[in-house]
Structures are given as C-alpha cells and as structure tokens.
Amino acid sequence: MIIGVTGTIGAGKGTLVDYLVERHGFTHYSVREFLIEEIEKRGMVPDRSAMRSVANELRAAHGPAYIIESLYARALENGGDALIESIRAIGEAEFLKEKGAKILAVDADRKIRYERIQQRGASTDQVDFDTWVMQEERELASVEPWDMNVLGVMAMADVRIENDGPRGTFEELIDGALSALL
Numbered sequence: 001m002i003i004g005v006t007g008t009i010g011a012g013k014g015t016l017v018d019y020l021v022e023r024h025g026f027t028h029y030s031v032r033e034f035l036i037e038e039i040e041k042r043g044m045v046p047d048r049s050a051m052r053s054v055a056n057e058l059r060a061a062h063g064p065a066y067i068i069e070s071l072y073a074r075a076l077e078n079g080g081d082a083l084i085e086s087i088r089a090i091g092e093a094e095f096l097k098e099k100g101a102k103i104l105a106v107d108a109d110r111k112i113r114y115e116r117i118q119q120r121g122a123s124t125d126q127v128d129f130d131t132w133v134m135q136e137e138r139e140l141a142s143v144e145p146w147d148m149n150v151l152g153v154m155a156m157a158d159v160r161i162e163n164d165g166p167r168g169t170f171e172e173l174i175d176g177a178l179s180a181l182l
Helices: 013-024 031-041 048-062 066-078 090-098 110-120 129-140 150-155 167-181
Strands: 002-007 027-030 082-085 102-107 159-162
Touching: 002 013, 002 066, 002 090, 002 150, 013 027, 013 082, 013 102, 013 167, 027 031, 027 066, 031 048, 031 066, 031 082, 048 066, 048 129, 066 082, 066 090, 090 102, 090 150, 102 150, 102 167, 110 129, 129 150, 159 167
Parallel strands: 002 082, 002 102, 027 082, 102 159
Antiparallel strands: none
C-alpha cells in the first residue's frame, strides 16, 4: 500500500510518518529531503522560500506531479508499504489516486502548529509567527496546477485526522485512519 501524506505545516505529518514507520513497517519517501537535495545542488539556502520556489519550478518544468512521480517510482522499486510525505499540489494527489494510492491528511489548530514548529527547530521553521502565517497562506490554495494547494489536496484525502490533542490520542487516530484505508 502506498499512502500520500498531506496536511498543514506543523500538524504532525512527521510524527505520523515516524509512527507508521516504527509501528507498522512503512518505508518513508520525503518531498522535503528530495527538495533539499535539489536546493543544495544549486548552492541555495534550504529555507521554506527556496523549497517552495524549487518545487514550483520543478513542477512547472516537468509537470505538476513530477516530484511525487519520482518518489512513487522509488517506492515501487523498493516494494512494500510506503509513505510519500508531503503531498501539496492537486496534480500530485491526482497522480497518486490514479495509481490506487490513498491520501491521508493531518490538520491542527494554527497556534498549536506554530508552537510545534518552533519546538522542532528545523531550518525552514526559524521565523516569527506573522512570517510563518504569510508563508503558510501562500501554500494553502493556489489555482496554478504546479503550485501548492494544501487545502485542495486535503479535500481529496481518503481520511483526515485532527491532531489537536496529546500524542497518545494522535497515535490512536493514526491506527484508526490506517484501518479505514485498508
């Protein structure tokens, strides 16, 4: 089974992926890692702006599902259950659905999500709240086929989890979501 993971920034996609890898034996394929490799090849700083710019450039040049197609091919090559994180464009979700993959969405309250990203300390997250909100807004609902439309992708999800509570509750919700996808 291949599952595309989508969701808002800081909602818990990484925690979900870690849980499914550790507890259920999934293999993880990361859009973030794919983009960071490309950004570093270009000698750029791997911040959220560069990630968005490079992702959109790749999608515009090679098709709206290019990044996910690349990761999907790797997943097929390696076999087994796989997670492709993070689906952000409609074309990516459509590609996965056409291939029979499922989409799992994660969301949480915006203030909770900002607190989480501050705690995780990734280089792309070192921004104040207003900058972070501005960055997120650019990713939520573009109408361009090569640009990010997280809300549109989340609307296509087979299952959606609201992750506003403690980790134990989130893990229970993940197990329920996985059962619903099987």
